[in-house]
Amino acid sequence: MPDFYIVPFTLRDDATPIVAAWRDAFAEPPSGPRAARELNDQLLRHGTLPGFTGCVARDTATERIQGMVYGFSNLPGQWWRDRVAQAMGPTRTQDLLDDSFCLMELGIIRAARRQGIAEALVGAVLAQQPHPQALLSTQSDNRGALAFYLATGWHVVAPRMSFGLGFAPYDILWRPVMRPER
Numbered sequence: 001m002p003d004f005y006i007v008p009f010t011l012r013d014d015a016t017p018i019v020a021a022w023r024d025a026f027a028e029p030p031s032g033p034r035a036a037r038e039l040n041d042q043l044l045r046h047g048t049l050p051g052f053t054g055c056v057a058r059d060t061a062t063e064r065i066q067g068m069v070y071g072f073s074n075l076p077g078q079w080w081r082d083r084v085a086q087a088m089g090p091t092r093t094q095d096l097l098d099d100s101f102c103l104m105e106l107g108i109i110r111a112a113r114r115q116g117i118a119e120a121l122v123g124a125v126l127a128q129q130p131h132p133q134a135l136l137s138t139q140s141d142n143r144g145a146l147a148f149y150l151a152t153g154w155h156v157v158a159p160r161m162s163f164g165l166g167f168a169p170y171d172i173l174w175r176p177v178m179r180p181e182r
């Protein structure tokens with residue numbers, strides 16, 4: 001039996017323990033340190049987008065949040081989606097980005113890594129969202145994250161993409177969403 005369980009979260013939940021776990025997860029390079037208001041502000045914007053789906057993992061014994069992830073439907077007009085579409089061109093946008101889910105802020109607290117929590121969280125959130133494929137971006141030098149994604153079914157579809165001046169290069173990753181046969 002795993003020592004954690006996964007539950008959905010929405011804007012109605014208290015964000016404080018979610019943000020605390022996120023800050024621990026993203027405390028070190030190439031991401032952190034990160035300020036609490038960054039995720040608080042981002043959640044207020046993203047939490048109302050179409051298709052918003054979020055999950056947290058809790059320690060079964062202590063109920064402490066060990067990790068989080070969320071996402072929403074990729075739709076024209078969104079900042080991230082439009083930049084990735086420009087980099088991929090119209091044909092790959094139609095194939096990979098239309099009817100897709102944007103995965104954001106996957107983070108596991110440092111004390112709880114390599115127990116399968118991230119894989120379970122991603123599986124849970126993708127099972128709850130409606131799209132047949134998902135995309136995300138991660139810093140091209142985020143070796144731990146890239147190793148995780150490549151080990152769990154994701155593929156790099158645009159390496160070292162530029163989101164503009166001042167941004168580090170990001171790899172864009174894609175994966176299909178498998179659903180059990182009914």
Ligand SMILES: CC(C)(COP(=O)(O)OP(=O)(O)OC[C@H]1O[C@@H](n2cnc3c(N)ncnc32)[C@H](O)[C@@H]1OP(=O)(O)O)[C@@H](O)C(=O)NCCC(=O)NCCS
Pocket residue numbers: 025026031105106107108109112113114115116117118119120136137138139142143144145147148149151152
């Ligand atoms: C990347 C991250 C989410 C992985 O979380 P996790 O719960 O430790 O991952 P899992 O236990 O589900 O890993 C599943 C498999 O992915 C691979 N993997 C995960 N982390 C890895 C690492 N640091 N190095 C190499 N492979 C790794 C392994 O194959 C692992 O299976 P194994 O432990 O049986 O070998 C976590 O390290 C993290 O929060 N990092 C900081 C935040 C971050 O960069 N997030 C990504 C934002 S895009």
